Amino acid sequence: MTNQQAEIQETSGQAGRILRPRRAVVDETGRDGALRRVRRTSHWSAVAIVLGVGATTVGLAHELNPTTQATTAVGGSSSSALPATPSAGSSTAPKLGSPVATTSASGVTTVVGSTRSGSATAVSQSGTARGDS
Amino acid sequence: MTSVEAIAWNEMSLLEGVSRAKGTALGTTVAVVVWPASRLDAVLSAVESEVAALDLQASRFRPDSEISRVNASTSNVFLVSDGFSQVLHHALAAARLTGGLVDPTIGGRLIRLGYDRDFAQMERDSQEPQQPHDPVQPELWREIGLEGNLLRRPLGAVLDVGATAKGLGADRAARAAQRYTGKGGVLVSLGGDIAVAGVSPRGGWPIAVSEDPSTATTDSEVVRLSHGGIATSSTVCRTWRRGGQRLHHIIDPRTGMSAAGPWRTVTVIAGSCVSANTASTAAILAGFEAEQWLATQGFAARLVGRDGVAQVVGEWPSTSDSESDLRRSTPGTAA
Numbered sequence: 001m002t003n004q005q006a007e008i009q010e011t012s013g014q015a016g017r018i019l020r021p022r023r024a025v026v027d028e029t030g031r032d033g034a035l036r037r038v039r040r041t042s043h044w045s046a047v048a049i050v051l052g053v054g055a056t057t058v059g060l061a062h063e064l065n066p067t068t069q070a071t072t073a074v075g076g077s078s079s080s081a082l083p084a085t086p087s088a089g090s091s092t093a094p095k096l097g098s099p100v101a102t103t104s105a106s107g108v109t110t111v112v113g114s115t116r117s118g119s120a121t122a123v124s125q126s127g128t129a130r131g132d133s
Numbered sequence: 134m135t136s137v138e139a140i141a142w143n144e145m146s147l148l149e150g151v152s153r154a155k156g157t158a159l160g161t162t163v164a165v166v167v168w169p170a171s172r173l174d175a176v177l178s179a180v181e182s183e184v185a186a187l188d189l190q191a192s193r194f195r196p197d198s199e200i201s202r203v204n205a206s207t208s209n210v211f212l213v214s215d216g217f218s219q220v221l222h223h224a225l226a227a228a229r230l231t232g233g234l235v236d237p238t239i240g241g242r243l244i245r246l247g248y249d250r251d252f253a254q255m256e257r258d259s260q261e262p263q264q265p266h267d268p269v270q271p272e273l274w275r276e277i278g279l280e281g282n283l284l285r286r287p288l289g290a291v292l293d294v295g296a297t298a299k300g301l302g303a304d305r306a307a308r309a310a311q312r313y314t315g316k317g318g319v320l321v322s323l324g325g326d327i328a329v330a331g332v333s334p335r336g337g338w339p340i341a342v343s344e345d346p347s348t349a350t351t352d353s354e355v356v357r358l359s360h361g362g363i364a365t366s367s368t369v370c371r372t373w374r375r376g377g378q379r380l381h382h383i384i385d386p387r388t389g390m391s392a393a394g395p396w397r398t399v400t401v402i403a404g405s406c407v408s409a410n411t412a413s414t415a416a417i418l419a420g421f422e423a424e425q426w427l428a429t430q431g432f433a434a435r436l437v438g439r440d441g442v443a444q445v446v447g448e449w450p451s452t453s454d455s456e457s458d459l460r461r462s463t464p465g466t467a468a
Contacts, residue, residue, distance in 0.1 A: 008283070009206050011199040012214035090316065093168065094150030096334045099341035099355050100166045103400055104325040105367030 140181050145173075151334065158184050159192070159299070161324030167310070168317045168334060175313035180321055183306040190217040191298040193240060203284065204240065204291050211284040218282050223301050223407050224294045228274045230430070231415040236386040238273040240293030271387070295382070300364050300410025303328035307406075326364040328406035333359040344369055344398040344437060354435070354443075356450040362406025366413035367398040383417050394420035398437040401427070402449070408432075
Protein backbone atom coordinates (compact mmCIF):
# COMPACT_ATOMS: atom_id res chain seq x y z
CA MET A 1 0.00 0.00 0.00
CA THR A 2 1.42 3.39 -0.93
CA ASN A 3 1.58 6.33 1.43
CA GLN A 4 -1.19 8.01 -0.53
CA GLN A 5 -3.49 5.04 -0.13
CA ALA A 6 -2.79 4.86 3.57
CA GLU A 7 -4.34 8.31 4.03
CA ILE A 8 -8.08 8.25 4.52
CA GLN A 9 -10.08 11.39 3.92
CA GLU A 10 -13.24 11.87 5.92
CA THR A 11 -15.96 13.36 3.72
CA SER A 12 -18.54 14.22 6.34
CA GLY A 13 -18.16 16.19 9.54
CA GLN A 14 -14.91 18.15 9.53
CA ALA A 15 -14.25 18.98 5.91
CA GLY A 16 -11.26 17.32 4.41
CA ARG A 17 -9.90 15.89 7.65
CA ILE A 18 -7.20 13.38 6.88
CA LEU A 19 -7.02 10.30 9.05
CA ARG A 20 -3.59 8.81 9.30
CA PRO A 21 -2.71 5.47 10.85
CA ARG A 22 -0.93 5.57 14.16
CA ARG A 23 1.72 3.16 15.31
CA ALA A 24 2.04 1.87 18.87
CA VAL A 25 5.38 2.68 20.53
CA VAL A 26 4.86 0.92 23.87
CA ASP A 27 7.49 -1.62 24.81
CA GLU A 28 5.69 -4.78 25.86
CA THR A 29 8.50 -7.20 26.41
CA GLY A 30 8.90 -9.24 29.61
CA ARG A 31 6.40 -10.92 31.97
CA ASP A 32 4.35 -7.80 32.73
CA GLY A 33 4.07 -7.10 29.04
CA ALA A 34 2.81 -10.62 28.39
CA LEU A 35 0.17 -10.26 31.11
CA ARG A 36 -0.94 -6.95 29.64
CA ARG A 37 -1.27 -8.57 26.23
CA VAL A 38 -3.37 -11.41 27.68
CA ARG A 39 -5.64 -8.98 29.53
CA ARG A 40 -6.02 -6.83 26.44
CA THR A 41 -6.81 -9.84 24.26
CA SER A 42 -9.50 -10.93 26.72
CA HIS A 43 -10.89 -7.44 26.79
CA TRP A 44 -11.13 -7.20 23.00
CA SER A 45 -12.59 -10.71 22.76
CA ALA A 46 -15.37 -9.68 25.13
CA VAL A 47 -16.01 -6.53 23.11
CA ALA A 48 -16.16 -8.55 19.88
CA ILE A 49 -18.67 -10.99 21.37
CA VAL A 50 -20.92 -8.18 22.59
CA LEU A 51 -20.75 -6.42 19.22
CA GLY A 52 -21.37 -9.66 17.36
CA VAL A 53 -24.47 -10.49 19.37
CA GLY A 54 -25.75 -6.96 18.92
CA ALA A 55 -25.14 -6.95 15.17
CA THR A 56 -26.86 -10.31 14.78
CA THR A 57 -29.88 -9.08 16.72
CA VAL A 58 -30.12 -5.93 14.63
CA GLY A 59 -29.64 -7.92 11.43
CA LEU A 60 -32.43 -10.35 12.26
CA ALA A 61 -34.78 -7.53 13.21
CA HIS A 62 -33.89 -5.78 9.94
CA GLU A 63 -34.67 -8.86 7.86
CA LEU A 64 -38.01 -9.27 9.49
CA ASN A 65 -39.08 -5.79 8.42
CA PRO A 66 -40.72 -6.14 5.00
CA THR A 67 -40.76 -2.39 4.38
CA THR A 68 -36.99 -2.21 4.70
CA GLN A 69 -36.55 -5.13 2.33
CA ALA A 70 -38.81 -3.66 -0.29
CA THR A 71 -37.03 -0.35 -0.40
CA THR A 72 -33.42 -1.39 -0.25
CA ALA A 73 -33.27 -3.95 -3.02
CA VAL A 74 -32.31 -2.81 -6.50
CA GLY A 75 -34.00 -4.83 -9.23
CA GLY A 76 -33.71 -8.56 -8.97
CA SER A 77 -35.83 -11.46 -10.02
CA SER A 78 -39.35 -11.29 -11.30
CA SER A 79 -40.66 -11.93 -7.83
CA SER A 80 -38.84 -9.02 -6.24
CA ALA A 81 -38.76 -6.35 -8.90
CA LEU A 82 -42.44 -5.58 -8.72
CA PRO A 83 -44.29 -4.28 -5.69
CA ALA A 84 -46.09 -6.76 -3.51
CA THR A 85 -49.73 -7.42 -4.29
CA PRO A 86 -51.41 -4.05 -4.10
CA SER A 87 -53.63 -3.48 -1.12
CA ALA A 88 -56.93 -1.80 -1.73
CA GLY A 89 -56.31 0.50 1.20
CA SER A 90 -58.23 0.38 4.45
CA SER A 91 -61.94 1.06 4.61
CA THR A 92 -61.20 4.46 6.11
CA ALA A 93 -58.80 5.38 3.32
CA PRO A 94 -59.92 8.00 0.84
CA LYS A 95 -60.71 7.06 -2.73
CA LEU A 96 -59.04 9.37 -5.20
CA GLY A 97 -60.47 10.06 -8.62
CA SER A 98 -57.93 12.24 -10.33
CA PRO A 99 -54.14 11.93 -10.42
CA VAL A 100 -52.33 13.39 -7.42
CA ALA A 101 -48.83 13.25 -8.90
CA THR A 102 -47.07 12.84 -12.21
CA THR A 103 -44.14 10.66 -13.12
CA SER A 104 -42.18 12.20 -15.94
CA ALA A 105 -38.72 13.25 -16.91
CA SER A 106 -37.35 15.67 -14.35
CA GLY A 107 -38.45 19.21 -15.00
CA VAL A 108 -36.04 21.99 -14.18
CA THR A 109 -37.12 24.44 -11.53
CA THR A 110 -35.39 27.76 -11.74
CA VAL A 111 -36.73 29.99 -8.97
CA VAL A 112 -36.75 29.04 -5.33
CA GLY A 113 -39.20 30.88 -3.11
CA SER A 114 -40.59 30.31 0.34
CA THR A 115 -39.74 28.28 3.37
CA ARG A 116 -42.12 26.72 5.82
CA SER A 117 -42.20 27.84 9.42
CA GLY A 118 -44.37 25.92 11.84
CA SER A 119 -47.78 25.57 10.29
CA ALA A 120 -47.45 28.71 8.19
CA THR A 121 -46.16 28.58 4.67
CA ALA A 122 -45.07 31.64 2.79
CA VAL A 123 -45.70 31.35 -0.92
CA SER A 124 -43.59 32.72 -3.68
CA GLN A 125 -43.07 32.04 -7.30
CA SER A 126 -41.40 29.16 -9.03
CA GLY A 127 -41.33 27.88 -12.55
CA THR A 128 -41.00 24.43 -13.97
CA ALA A 129 -39.73 23.88 -17.44
CA ARG A 130 -38.72 20.97 -19.56
CA GLY A 131 -35.11 21.96 -19.44
CA ASP A 132 -34.89 21.90 -23.21
CA SER A 133 -32.42 23.72 -25.28
CA MET B 134 -28.78 20.74 -7.45
CA THR B 135 -29.74 23.79 -5.50
CA SER B 136 -28.54 24.04 -1.96
CA VAL B 137 -31.31 22.81 0.31
CA GLU B 138 -31.91 24.34 3.72
CA ALA B 139 -35.60 23.61 3.47
CA ILE B 140 -37.82 22.88 0.57
CA ALA B 141 -39.55 25.94 -0.83
CA TRP B 142 -43.19 24.90 -0.66
CA ASN B 143 -45.16 27.05 -3.05
CA GLU B 144 -48.46 25.26 -3.44
CA MET B 145 -50.65 23.45 -0.96
CA SER B 146 -54.12 22.03 -1.31
CA LEU B 147 -56.66 19.79 0.35
CA LEU B 148 -58.65 17.53 -1.92
CA GLU B 149 -60.62 14.31 -1.57
CA GLY B 150 -59.34 13.66 1.94
CA VAL B 151 -55.64 14.10 1.18
CA SER B 152 -53.28 17.02 1.66
CA ARG B 153 -50.92 17.94 -1.13
CA ALA B 154 -47.84 20.14 -1.12
CA LYS B 155 -45.59 21.07 -3.98
CA GLY B 156 -42.25 22.78 -3.78
CA THR B 157 -38.78 23.04 -5.20
CA ALA B 158 -35.53 21.40 -4.21
CA LEU B 159 -32.62 19.64 -5.87
CA GLY B 160 -33.22 21.82 -8.92
CA THR B 161 -36.57 20.22 -9.60
CA THR B 162 -40.09 19.78 -8.26
CA VAL B 163 -40.89 18.01 -5.00
CA ALA B 164 -44.44 16.84 -4.36
CA VAL B 165 -45.89 15.25 -1.24
CA VAL B 166 -49.38 13.81 -0.82
CA VAL B 167 -50.57 12.43 2.51
CA TRP B 168 -53.61 11.04 4.23
CA PRO B 169 -54.92 11.71 6.82
CA ALA B 170 -54.69 15.29 5.68
CA SER B 171 -53.95 16.52 9.20
CA ARG B 172 -50.51 14.89 9.16
CA LEU B 173 -49.11 17.16 6.48
CA ASP B 174 -46.87 19.35 8.63
CA ALA B 175 -45.07 16.49 10.33
CA VAL B 176 -44.70 14.67 7.02
CA LEU B 177 -43.25 17.73 5.30
CA SER B 178 -40.67 18.15 8.05
CA ALA B 179 -39.58 14.54 7.60
CA VAL B 180 -39.33 14.96 3.83
CA GLU B 181 -37.36 18.19 4.15
CA SER B 182 -34.87 16.50 6.44
CA GLU B 183 -34.32 13.60 4.04
CA VAL B 184 -33.99 15.81 0.97
CA ALA B 185 -31.52 18.10 2.74
CA ALA B 186 -29.45 15.09 3.78
CA LEU B 187 -29.44 13.68 0.26
CA ASP B 188 -28.36 17.03 -1.16
CA LEU B 189 -25.44 17.20 1.22
CA GLN B 190 -24.41 13.67 0.36
CA ALA B 191 -24.91 13.35 -3.39
CA SER B 192 -25.16 16.72 -5.13
CA ARG B 193 -22.42 17.16 -7.70
CA PHE B 194 -23.27 20.86 -7.82
CA ARG B 195 -22.44 21.98 -4.32
CA PRO B 196 -18.79 21.98 -3.29
CA ASP B 197 -19.47 20.98 0.30
CA SER B 198 -21.29 17.76 -0.56
CA GLU B 199 -19.60 14.47 0.13
CA ILE B 200 -19.55 13.47 -3.51
CA SER B 201 -17.93 16.79 -4.47
CA ARG B 202 -15.28 16.34 -1.80
CA VAL B 203 -14.51 12.88 -3.11
CA ASN B 204 -14.37 14.06 -6.71
CA ALA B 205 -12.14 17.02 -5.84
CA SER B 206 -9.75 15.07 -3.67
CA THR B 207 -6.42 13.58 -4.63
CA SER B 208 -6.87 10.84 -2.06
CA ASN B 209 -8.02 7.39 -3.05
CA VAL B 210 -9.58 6.26 0.20
CA PHE B 211 -12.39 8.00 2.06
CA LEU B 212 -14.37 7.57 5.23
CA VAL B 213 -17.92 8.49 4.18
CA SER B 214 -21.11 8.99 6.16
CA ASP B 215 -23.69 6.24 6.58
CA GLY B 216 -26.05 8.06 4.24
CA PHE B 217 -23.52 8.53 1.46
CA SER B 218 -22.39 4.95 1.88
CA GLN B 219 -25.98 3.90 1.24
CA VAL B 220 -26.12 6.15 -1.86
CA LEU B 221 -22.96 4.50 -3.19
CA HIS B 222 -24.19 1.04 -2.29
CA HIS B 223 -27.28 1.55 -4.45
CA ALA B 224 -25.29 3.11 -7.28
CA LEU B 225 -22.97 0.10 -7.37
CA ALA B 226 -25.88 -2.32 -7.11
CA ALA B 227 -27.46 -0.57 -10.08
CA ALA B 228 -24.25 -0.92 -12.06
CA ARG B 229 -24.08 -4.62 -11.28
CA LEU B 230 -27.75 -5.19 -12.12
CA THR B 231 -27.46 -3.42 -15.47
CA GLY B 232 -24.09 -4.78 -16.50
CA GLY B 233 -22.58 -1.32 -16.20
CA LEU B 234 -25.19 0.55 -18.27
CA VAL B 235 -26.01 2.63 -15.21
CA ASP B 236 -22.49 3.71 -14.38
CA PRO B 237 -21.63 5.83 -11.31
CA THR B 238 -18.27 6.84 -12.83
CA ILE B 239 -19.86 8.75 -15.69
CA GLY B 240 -19.37 12.13 -13.99
CA GLY B 241 -16.31 13.03 -16.02
CA ARG B 242 -18.14 12.60 -19.31
CA LEU B 243 -21.11 14.67 -18.12
CA ILE B 244 -18.75 17.50 -17.19
CA ARG B 245 -16.93 17.36 -20.55
CA LEU B 246 -20.27 17.47 -22.35
CA GLY B 247 -21.18 20.63 -20.47
CA TYR B 248 -23.35 19.36 -17.61
CA ASP B 249 -20.97 20.79 -15.01
CA ARG B 250 -23.40 22.86 -12.93
CA ASP B 251 -27.02 22.96 -11.84
CA PHE B 252 -29.05 22.52 -15.01
CA ALA B 253 -30.92 25.79 -14.47
CA GLN B 254 -27.60 27.63 -14.66
CA MET B 255 -26.26 25.85 -17.72
CA GLU B 256 -25.70 27.52 -21.04
CA ARG B 257 -28.20 25.61 -23.14
CA ASP B 258 -26.84 26.52 -26.57
CA SER B 259 -23.11 26.77 -26.37
CA GLN B 260 -21.23 27.45 -29.58
CA GLU B 261 -18.15 26.11 -27.89
CA PRO B 262 -17.04 23.04 -29.80
CA GLN B 263 -17.18 19.75 -28.01
CA GLN B 264 -14.00 18.81 -26.31
CA PRO B 265 -12.16 15.94 -27.91
CA HIS B 266 -13.29 12.58 -26.66
CA ASP B 267 -11.27 11.27 -23.81
CA PRO B 268 -10.94 7.53 -24.02
CA VAL B 269 -13.87 5.72 -22.42
CA GLN B 270 -12.76 3.67 -19.43
CA PRO B 271 -15.06 0.68 -19.58
CA GLU B 272 -16.27 -0.73 -16.30
CA LEU B 273 -14.19 1.58 -14.15
CA TRP B 274 -16.99 1.25 -11.61
CA ARG B 275 -15.87 -2.31 -10.91
CA GLU B 276 -12.74 -0.87 -9.32
CA ILE B 277 -14.71 1.08 -6.74
CA GLY B 278 -14.41 -0.51 -3.33
CA LEU B 279 -17.05 0.06 -0.67
CA GLU B 280 -16.84 -1.71 2.65
CA GLY B 281 -19.11 -0.18 5.23
CA ASN B 282 -18.13 3.48 5.35
CA LEU B 283 -14.78 3.01 3.65
CA LEU B 284 -14.74 4.05 0.01
CA ARG B 285 -11.89 3.36 -2.35
CA ARG B 286 -12.11 5.28 -5.60
CA PRO B 287 -10.08 4.30 -8.65
CA LEU B 288 -7.80 6.89 -10.15
CA GLY B 289 -9.60 9.12 -12.63
CA ALA B 290 -13.14 8.19 -11.62
CA VAL B 291 -15.51 11.16 -11.25
CA LEU B 292 -18.58 9.96 -9.42
CA ASP B 293 -22.12 10.85 -10.47
CA VAL B 294 -25.12 9.15 -8.91
CA GLY B 295 -27.82 11.00 -10.79
CA ALA B 296 -29.41 7.82 -12.10
CA THR B 297 -30.12 6.41 -8.67
CA ALA B 298 -29.98 9.16 -6.04
CA LYS B 299 -33.32 10.79 -6.70
CA GLY B 300 -35.13 7.46 -6.59
CA LEU B 301 -33.34 6.54 -3.40
CA GLY B 302 -34.19 9.95 -1.98
CA ALA B 303 -37.88 9.42 -2.71
CA ASP B 304 -37.74 6.01 -1.01
CA ARG B 305 -36.00 7.44 2.04
CA ALA B 306 -38.34 10.40 2.30
CA ALA B 307 -41.48 8.28 1.96
CA ARG B 308 -40.21 5.83 4.55
CA ALA B 309 -39.31 8.62 6.98
CA ALA B 310 -42.64 10.39 6.41
CA GLN B 311 -44.61 7.19 6.94
CA ARG B 312 -43.74 7.31 10.64
CA TYR B 313 -46.01 10.35 10.96
CA THR B 314 -49.00 9.10 9.00
CA GLY B 315 -50.43 6.79 11.66
CA LYS B 316 -52.64 4.34 9.80
CA GLY B 317 -52.49 6.47 6.66
CA GLY B 318 -50.06 6.72 3.81
CA VAL B 319 -47.80 9.06 1.91
CA LEU B 320 -46.53 9.66 -1.61
CA VAL B 321 -43.28 11.51 -2.30
CA SER B 322 -42.18 12.66 -5.73
CA LEU B 323 -38.69 14.01 -6.42
CA GLY B 324 -38.68 15.35 -9.95
CA GLY B 325 -41.19 12.75 -11.10
CA ASP B 326 -39.56 9.78 -9.38
CA ILE B 327 -42.23 8.61 -6.95
CA ALA B 328 -42.22 6.42 -3.85
CA VAL B 329 -45.23 5.52 -1.72
CA ALA B 330 -45.33 4.17 1.83
CA GLY B 331 -47.94 3.19 4.37
CA VAL B 332 -51.53 2.41 3.47
CA SER B 333 -52.56 3.64 0.06
CA PRO B 334 -55.90 5.24 -0.75
CA ARG B 335 -58.54 2.76 -1.90
CA GLY B 336 -57.54 1.48 -5.30
CA GLY B 337 -54.04 2.94 -5.00
CA TRP B 338 -52.45 6.34 -5.58
CA PRO B 339 -53.53 7.62 -9.01
CA ILE B 340 -50.42 8.78 -10.86
CA ALA B 341 -50.24 10.39 -14.27
CA VAL B 342 -47.57 9.00 -16.59
CA SER B 343 -46.17 11.66 -18.86
CA GLU B 344 -43.09 12.28 -20.94
CA ASP B 345 -42.93 15.92 -20.16
CA PRO B 346 -43.84 17.63 -16.87
CA SER B 347 -45.03 20.73 -18.68
CA THR B 348 -47.68 18.82 -20.67
CA ALA B 349 -48.68 16.26 -18.05
CA THR B 350 -52.36 17.09 -18.19
CA THR B 351 -52.70 16.57 -21.92
CA ASP B 352 -50.63 13.50 -22.71
CA SER B 353 -51.03 11.48 -19.53
CA GLU B 354 -52.00 7.92 -18.91
CA VAL B 355 -53.05 7.15 -15.34
CA VAL B 356 -51.82 4.21 -13.27
CA ARG B 357 -52.53 3.35 -9.65
CA LEU B 358 -49.70 2.49 -7.27
CA SER B 359 -50.12 0.89 -3.86
CA HIS B 360 -46.54 -0.07 -2.97
CA GLY B 361 -43.01 0.59 -4.09
CA GLY B 362 -42.18 3.19 -6.65
CA ILE B 363 -42.46 4.43 -10.19
CA ALA B 364 -39.88 6.40 -12.17
CA THR B 365 -39.48 7.84 -15.64
CA SER B 366 -36.32 8.48 -17.65
CA SER B 367 -36.45 10.46 -20.84
CA THR B 368 -34.27 12.01 -23.48
CA VAL B 369 -36.77 14.79 -24.19
CA CYS B 370 -35.97 16.85 -21.08
CA ARG B 371 -32.71 18.23 -19.71
CA THR B 372 -31.33 18.71 -23.19
CA TRP B 373 -28.81 21.25 -24.40
CA ARG B 374 -26.71 22.02 -27.45
CA ARG B 375 -22.98 22.10 -27.69
CA GLY B 376 -21.14 22.79 -30.89
CA GLY B 377 -24.38 22.38 -32.81
CA GLN B 378 -25.11 18.93 -31.42
CA ARG B 379 -28.16 18.16 -29.28
CA LEU B 380 -27.21 16.44 -26.05
CA HIS B 381 -29.11 15.08 -23.06
CA HIS B 382 -28.18 13.87 -19.61
CA ILE B 383 -28.44 10.10 -20.09
CA ILE B 384 -24.90 9.13 -21.03
CA ASP B 385 -24.03 5.82 -22.62
CA PRO B 386 -20.89 4.62 -20.84
CA ARG B 387 -19.93 2.58 -23.90
CA THR B 388 -19.62 5.66 -26.11
CA GLY B 389 -19.30 8.49 -23.62
CA MET B 390 -22.08 10.35 -25.46
CA SER B 391 -25.79 10.95 -24.90
CA ALA B 392 -27.76 7.76 -25.50
CA ALA B 393 -29.10 7.43 -29.03
CA GLY B 394 -31.32 4.37 -28.82
CA PRO B 395 -34.86 3.72 -30.05
CA TRP B 396 -36.61 4.80 -26.82
CA ARG B 397 -37.13 8.40 -25.88
CA THR B 398 -39.03 7.80 -22.62
CA VAL B 399 -39.30 4.79 -20.32
CA THR B 400 -41.43 4.50 -17.17
CA VAL B 401 -40.93 1.59 -14.76
CA ILE B 402 -42.89 0.34 -11.74
CA ALA B 403 -40.87 -1.59 -9.16
CA GLY B 404 -40.64 -2.61 -5.54
CA SER B 405 -38.81 0.62 -4.77
CA CYS B 406 -38.31 3.93 -6.51
CA VAL B 407 -34.55 3.45 -6.76
CA SER B 408 -35.14 0.15 -8.56
CA ALA B 409 -37.58 1.83 -10.92
CA ASN B 410 -35.16 4.69 -11.48
CA THR B 411 -32.34 2.27 -12.25
CA ALA B 412 -34.41 0.21 -14.66
CA SER B 413 -35.87 3.17 -16.56
CA THR B 414 -32.42 4.63 -17.18
CA ALA B 415 -31.00 1.25 -18.13
CA ALA B 416 -33.84 0.67 -20.59
CA ILE B 417 -33.09 3.93 -22.42
CA LEU B 418 -29.47 2.79 -22.71
CA ALA B 419 -30.21 -0.84 -23.57
CA GLY B 420 -31.78 0.11 -26.90
CA PHE B 421 -33.49 -2.73 -28.73
CA GLU B 422 -32.64 -5.12 -25.89
CA ALA B 423 -34.60 -3.07 -23.37
CA GLU B 424 -37.87 -4.98 -23.52
CA GLN B 425 -36.25 -8.36 -23.06
CA TRP B 426 -34.06 -7.08 -20.24
CA LEU B 427 -37.02 -5.49 -18.44
CA ALA B 428 -39.11 -8.64 -18.83
CA THR B 429 -36.30 -10.89 -17.65
CA GLN B 430 -35.78 -8.73 -14.57
CA GLY B 431 -39.51 -8.78 -13.84
CA PHE B 432 -40.15 -5.06 -14.21
CA ALA B 433 -43.42 -3.56 -15.41
CA ALA B 434 -42.63 -0.83 -17.89
CA ARG B 435 -44.01 1.53 -20.49
CA LEU B 436 -41.69 2.50 -23.33
CA VAL B 437 -42.23 5.33 -25.77
CA GLY B 438 -40.30 5.12 -29.00
CA ARG B 439 -38.85 7.98 -30.99
CA ASP B 440 -42.00 7.90 -33.14
CA GLY B 441 -44.27 8.40 -30.13
CA VAL B 442 -45.60 4.86 -30.09
CA ALA B 443 -45.97 3.52 -26.57
CA GLN B 444 -45.88 -0.11 -25.57
CA VAL B 445 -45.83 -1.93 -22.28
CA VAL B 446 -43.82 -4.78 -20.79
CA GLY B 447 -44.65 -7.06 -17.87
CA GLU B 448 -47.50 -6.47 -15.45
CA TRP B 449 -48.15 -2.88 -16.41
CA PRO B 450 -51.45 -1.78 -14.80
CA SER B 451 -54.67 -1.94 -16.75
CA THR B 452 -55.20 0.89 -19.18
CA SER B 453 -58.97 0.99 -18.71
CA ASP B 454 -58.75 4.44 -17.22
CA SER B 455 -55.97 5.57 -19.51
CA GLU B 456 -56.22 9.10 -20.79
CA SER B 457 -53.35 8.61 -23.16
CA ASP B 458 -53.72 9.71 -26.71
CA LEU B 459 -50.64 7.76 -27.67
CA ARG B 460 -51.20 4.78 -29.89
CA ARG B 461 -50.48 1.49 -28.18
CA SER B 462 -49.15 -1.77 -29.52
CA THR B 463 -49.18 -5.30 -28.18
CA PRO B 464 -47.09 -5.73 -25.02
CA GLY B 465 -43.72 -7.26 -25.60
CA THR B 466 -43.44 -6.43 -29.29
CA ALA B 467 -40.99 -4.01 -30.79
CA ALA B 468 -42.13 -0.66 -32.03
